[in-house]
Amino acid sequence: MDFELSDDQRAIVEAVDTLLAQHAGPKRAIELFASGEYDAPLEAALGNAGFLGVALADETGPLEAALCVEAVARAAGAVAIGASALVAPGVAGRTLPGPIALASADRSPIVRFGAHARTLLVVDSQAGLARIVTLSPGDAEPVRSNFGYPMGRVARALEKSGERLAPGSHERLLAWWRVALATEAAGTMRAALGVTIDYLKQRRQFGRAIASFQAVQHRLAECSVMVEGARWLAFEAAWRGAPAEVAATAAAYAAAAAARVFLETHQLSGAIGYTREHDLHVFSMRLEALRLELGGVGGHRRALARARWGGGA
Amino acid sequence: MAFGSEEQKREHLPRISQGDVLWCQGFSEPQAGSDLVALRTLATRDGDAYVVNGTKIWTSYANYAEFCFLVVRTDPESKRHRGISVLLMPMSLPGVEIREIPSVVGERYFHEVFLSDVRVPASCRLGPENDGWSVVTYALQFERVGAARYARAALTLDGLAVRLAKEGRLEDPTVQEKLGRARAICEAARLLSYRVIDLRAHGQPPSADSNVARVAGTFADRVVGELGLDLFGPDALEYGGFAESNFRLAMTAGVAVGATEVQLNLIAQRFLGLPQE
Numbered sequence: 001m002d003f004e005l006s007d008d009q010r011a012i013v014e015a016v017d018t019l020l021a022q023h024a025g026p027k028r029a030i031e032l033f034a035s036g037e038y039d040a041p042l043e044a045a046l047g048n049a050g051f052l053g054v055a056l057a058d059e060t061g062p063l064e065a066a067l068c069v070e071a072v073a074r075a076a077g078a079v080a081i082g083a084s085a086l087v088a089p090g091v092a093g094r095t096l097p098g099p100i101a102l103a104s105a106d107r108s109p110i111v112r113f114g115a116h117a118r119t120l121l122v123v124d125s126q127a128g129l130a131r132i133v134t135l136s137p138g139d140a141e142p143v144r145s146n147f148g149y150p151m152g153r154v155a156r157a158l159e160k161s162g163e164r165l166a167p168g169s170h171e172r173l174l175a176w177w178r179v180a181l182a183t184e185a186a187g188t189m190r191a192a193l194g195v196t197i198d199y200l201k202q203r204r205q206f207g208r209a210i211a212s213f214q215a216v217q218h219r220l221a222e223c224s225v226m227v228e229g230a231r232w233l234a235f236e237a238a239w240r241g242a243p244a245e246v247a248a249t250a251a252a253y254a255a256a257a258a259a260r261v262f263l264e265t266h267q268l269s270g271a272i273g274y275t276r277e278h279d280l281h282v283f284s285m286r287l288e289a290l291r292l293e294l295g296g297v298g299g300h301r302r303a304l305a306r307a308r309w310g311g312g313a
Numbered sequence: 314m315a316f317g318s319e320e321q322k323r324e325h326l327p328r329i330s331q332g333d334v335l336w337c338q339g340f341s342e343p344q345a346g347s348d349l350v351a352l353r354t355l356a357t358r359d360g361d362a363y364v365v366n367g368t369k370i371w372t373s374y375a376n377y378a379e380f381c382f383l384v385v386r387t388d389p390e391s392k393r394h395r396g397i398s399v400l401l402m403p404m405s406l407p408g409v410e411i412r413e414i415p416s417v418v419g420e421r422y423f424h425e426v427f428l429s430d431v432r433v434p435a436s437c438r439l440g441p442e443n444d445g446w447s448v449v450t451y452a453l454q455f456e457r458v459g460a461a462r463y464a465r466a467a468l469t470l471d472g473l474a475v476r477l478a479k480e481g482r483l484e485d486p487t488v489q490e491k492l493g494r495a496r497a498i499c500e501a502a503r504l505l506s507y508r509v510i511d512l513r514a515h516g517q518p519p520s521a522d523s524n525v526a527r528v529a530g531t532f533a534d535r536v537v538g539e540l541g542l543d544l545f546g547p548d549a550l551e552y553g554g555f556a557e558s559n560f561r562l563a564m565t566a567g568v569a570v571g572a573t574e575v576q577l578n579l580i581a582q583r584f585l586g587l588p589q590e
Contacts, residue, residue, distance in 0.1 A: 002511060003507060003512060004511060004515050004517070197587070200587075201587070208590060209588050211587045211588055212587065212588045212590050214581075217577065217578065217581035217582075217587050218574065218577040218578075218581065220581060220585055220587065221528070221576075221577040221578075221580035221581045221584070221585065222528070224580060224584060225525050225528045225529050225532070225580070228525050228529075229498075229501030229529055232501070232505060232508060233497070233500060233501055233504060236504055248493070249496065249497050249500050252493055252494065252496075252497040253498070253500070253501050256494070256497070298486075298490050300497075301490040301491075301494050302486055302489040302490055302493060303493070304492075304496055305488075305489035305492045306489060308474075308496060309471075309478065309483055309492065310478070310483060311478075311485075311488075311489055
């Protein structure tokens, strides 16, 4: 993998950033979250511009899709971008009708975008495959949550219905899900850190900018090392087509980094960071939701270790 | 490659690329550690040679090295970054005395190098006189990813896993989580180091990306070093064992090649654009 974006990749990121500047951003995320809405206009705009099919297009692939996912997460898009742009193409080999929610039959029924989803992608480990379930209105109920995404509870019975994909497809779903959440976490962390740094540069106490204190700088610098690590691990995992070990590596690193970034950005931002008028919470609260998916950091680490060195579940 | 004369390139590059010559680095001094520009070792021009006097410290491989990448002050009136030059000094010259500093890192690891009226030919100077600091900072950007510590940490981790497998401990979810954590940290360090190398290969000038990679490498070294002891308990305390040998090297990670705090300062200022006081 090249670590310098090609001109074409740069153009894709610029184009999606331009679209996001018009259709997304933390202020819009705050409004949508207050009313519990899904950003259908943003999803439509991304779809019309071709950004949801980047993984399957001739000239592009999953790496370019991951670049888009990271950008949407940075802009706090209230859409299931990872599921649409990375997971569905990676597992089903086609784009699926959105919003798309991801669920696992042996994990919590509370999932991101559950109540809005038209398509549910399900890990069915017992049957040893993945399912594509088409949801009707009322199939899932909204769950009140403070964690940045509209959450929904999916009825357990639904997870045994729908189109059965090939045997073993649940492993592909698990891997692409991990890549998607790692990529979304990477973009969300970058934005959370950016919001924090902007604030600490202008906030003055003791007669100087808070960002000029070395004790503060070192913590921000350590966070930036983790955010950069998470970002490149996620991009590499997408570029390599989500092998189980590499996908689990990206997710394990991102989930641990997310916890640290949440802690540091809030601690350094002080009381303003908890308010709904300040942008930090848009990103930070999402990080907590992301880091709990698929067994959380412990689940990803165990999956990594088993994929690399063997040892049972 | 960037600063050498044609003669220096002819003399040194083939042997360096073949890996049949050992160098050491004469950077730190007793009064100039993290604050390297406080260095005092003086090189006074005398005809076609510099007469060098001073002390270098913590020099690894000084006992084996044929040459030293020696940073000296060539203008005695100068302060800080000005007046510094780099000499490619043969270690066999008269007046070079090496003394080992016993340490818990291991035998023959740290040395002091005493330089007493060492006559170093002027042709050994790398780059311009009194503007060697640019050479030093350029070299340090590479050194920070040059030593592939993440690779050693990752290899050690694989070695630990092999030993755990023999003891039937890989089924233990706690062990799996610890191994997984360490592996992810090693992989992040690998990618960030590759990124720096890739950016240089694309002709990008050195940047704070190398400090980011260096800190990630330090995290990798630390997590594997600690984990090795953790997993094998008091069995790992015996000198020379697999985990113990790794621990001794890993424990220097945050200090070697510039303290982590210095790297974090550079990341804060150059990568994040944070203000100085």
